[in-house]
Amino acid sequence: MRIIRYQNTEGTATHGWILEDKVGEVQGNIFGEYRRREARTPLKETKILAPCEPSKIVCVGRNYIDHAKELGNEVPKIPLLFLKPPSSIIAIGEHIVLPAQSKQVEHEGELVVVIGKRAKNVTAEQAKEYIFGYTIGNDITARDLQKSDDQWTRAKGFDTFCSFGPWIDTEFDPSDAVVTCRVNGQMRQMASTRDMVFNVGTLIAYISSVMTLEPGDLIFTGTPAGVGELKNGDVVDVEIEGLGKLSNPVKA
Numbered sequence: 001m002r003i004i005r006y007q008n009t010e011g012t013a014t015h016g017w018i019l020e021d022k023v024g025e026v027q028g029n030i031f032g033e034y035r036r037r038e039a040r041t042p043l044k045e046t047k048i049l050a051p052c053e054p055s056k057i058v059c060v061g062r063n064y065i066d067h068a069k070e071l072g073n074e075v076p077k078i079p080l081l082f083l084k085p086p087s088s089i090i091a092i093g094e095h096i097v098l099p100a101q102s103k104q105v106e107h108e109g110e111l112v113v114v115i116g117k118r119a120k121n122v123t124a125e126q127a128k129e130y131i132f133g134y135t136i137g138n139d140i141t142a143r144d145l146q147k148s149d150d151q152w153t154r155a156k157g158f159d160t161f162c163s164f165g166p167w168i169d170t171e172f173d174p175s176d177a178v179v180t181c182r183v184n185g186q187m188r189q190m191a192s193t194r195d196m197v198f199n200v201g202t203l204i205a206y207i208s209s210v211m212t213l214e215p216g217d218l219i220f221t222g223t224p225a226g227v228g229e230l231k232n233g234d235v236v237d238v239e240i241e242g243l244g245k246l247s248n249p250v251k252a
């Protein structure tokens, strides 16, 4: 099943489920008890919002060997974690705004895990039970500030620096899917999720040994090689095979 969040005819945010090119309302809690209404509204006519409202966005750095190398870094022996603030979230179609403080803003196309139930000290084997589904993410990064600051809060935390969506797929298999990122139609990044240093189960085990994960929390699983600059007027598309496409325009 594919779950979106959208603005209904009254202008309120509501969850929906997708059947072919139509959307039906989901009443209740998508992570608990809910009811699916008939899918009648054309998907094209809805304003799609970011598909959930995470309490935190946990990201993994250098989780593809080729990407660690392209920035001159070692591959970490344990997962390298950082956070993005929920205030940085934008939905499909919304502008990535280049901040004046940075001269080098880059895209990072990534597979994103959406947590479905509270997870603390979960093992890698148990991890599957705690996953609600998967979505597509763009971990936008001010690369110059990432290099000049000792930690990454500023470089990763600007408003509009976290795009994810357009939906959450509850049946997606993350073991071997191709992740691509294109800018103005030109291929920048392409790799399979099979090349991750730490797989999804290992990441959930490690992260939940540090912090309690709540329903709706996101894990950005790291980006493949090929990160590159975004300029005013660009359009960036992150696509994951079998999952969909996330597109955002860029403005200064």
Ligand code: ZN
Pocket: 059, 060, 061, 108, 110, 139, 220, 222, 223
């Ligand atoms: Zn990233």
